[in-house]
Amino acid sequence: MEPTDENALKPIASVDLVVLALSEHGLQVLLIRRQADPFRGAWALPGGWIHTDEDPDLDAAAARVSREKTGVETPYLEQLATFGSAGRDPRGWSVSVGYVALLPADEVAGRAAESTDTAWHAVTGDGVAVPLAFDHASILRAGLIRLRAKVEYTSLPVHLLPAGFTLGELQAVYERILGRRLDKSAFRKRIAEVDFVEPVPSAMRRGSNRPAQIYRVKPGLGTAFFDRTI
Amino acid sequence: MEPTDENALKPIASVDLVVLALSEHGLQVLLIRRQADPFRGAWALPGGWIHTDEDPDLDAAAARVSREKTGVETPYLEQLATFGSAGRDPRGWSVSVGYVALLPADEVAGRAAESTDTAWHAVTGDGVAVPLAFDHASILRAGLIRLRAKVEYTSLPVHLLPAGFTLGELQAVYERILGRRLDKSAFRKRIAEVDFVEPVPSAMRRGSNRPAQIYRVKPGLGTAFFDRTI
């Protein structure tokens, strides 16, 4: 347990983010083209070293990386898992703490065209079409598994919607991520049970049909858990 | 993302284990009394530095620590979460990857009296009666939450039993961890549904009553998930 040899044994420590958003074309993940070796020119998850001099803790490091790399203070950030091995980074034994970040749909367009080296990529199955640097394909896969698992029994998908949304839109998000249709009345019953949204008074989504009540998440509540599955 | 300054920014990286077992008196966690500063003399979770020269990856580091500190190759080892901050270790910014290990009940007695500096402590609520070094109380709490959550919907508690067990014993493990009684017929139905155990031919637990069929986990299967909850 004792440090026989100081820095020699310290692994490289970084934070990598799986930033996800939902567009009309499905789940999108934010990738950055690497400017430097190793894997120069390859797409990678946004990530960065832990700055021991400025990051108070891991969550803060992840939030800082999110801000720096994506220009966005992601409203939802959750630790995923930690990936560490001798071979995942050619520069040496490295540890990467993976995080999942969810972004509302209305943030996606703005962030997309900002730079040619930052782009949203469509998620197909458990990955993306392009090869990823390091073991980022594994981290992405783990992030998708986590998201899909939690969608089954939590209110997590609200973070993929803007602050105001209709129940129909919320149900559509669940259906898109799960890849299956949900029964409308059962869905609404679940949402009512866990009681994490409230109608915004007299706010209605209008269209060429019956207007829909707009809801927002009740302030001060964390992620809600359903009794069973959605 | 690039390493401006080599080792100066590397945090200290270690692995800490929440080793749990179930005795007649309830859940027990394996603790080690620290021999060195910081927190000399305090109880701590078994843990150790990542050895970048001998550990191929994090899971291997956890397995090695388990072997070295507890003398046991824990059959079940699962990554829990990673704890990292400037203040959790007085020696500097440190990252600890937490693992949960489950030990069969029949291993507990052997490991207990091995050394005065290694002891099983009863889990009460979400912790132990003694104060723990570093942020180990938080890691332990997270481990217990993880265990209790997974017991609701997975076959994980089999790892707290020896290789052969009766369905009554398995149900008792679930009941002890969950702290509530389960219905016998519903329990057996669940177990049959997920189909992760098989009867050991003509192996019976005998006592002063009707003998019970002994089961074992089907070889080659990972943790099984129930459709609903147990």
Next chain:
DNA sequence: CTAAGTTAGTTGATACTTCACACTAAGCCT
């Protein structure tokens, strides 16, 4: 040798939940 005690393992009756689908409501468009 029999009856009582104990735990194993199964069965069934009732209450509740889920599921699929149909229905009504309220707007726009032609």
Next chain:
DNA sequence: AGGCTTAGTGTGAAGTATCAACTAACTTAG
């Protein structure tokens, strides 16, 4: 006015949980 679309609700059949009783197979006491 009538048709189209999406919002939101209701309803009956099917499935599931819950509780409790039942039979089975052993040991032990007498």
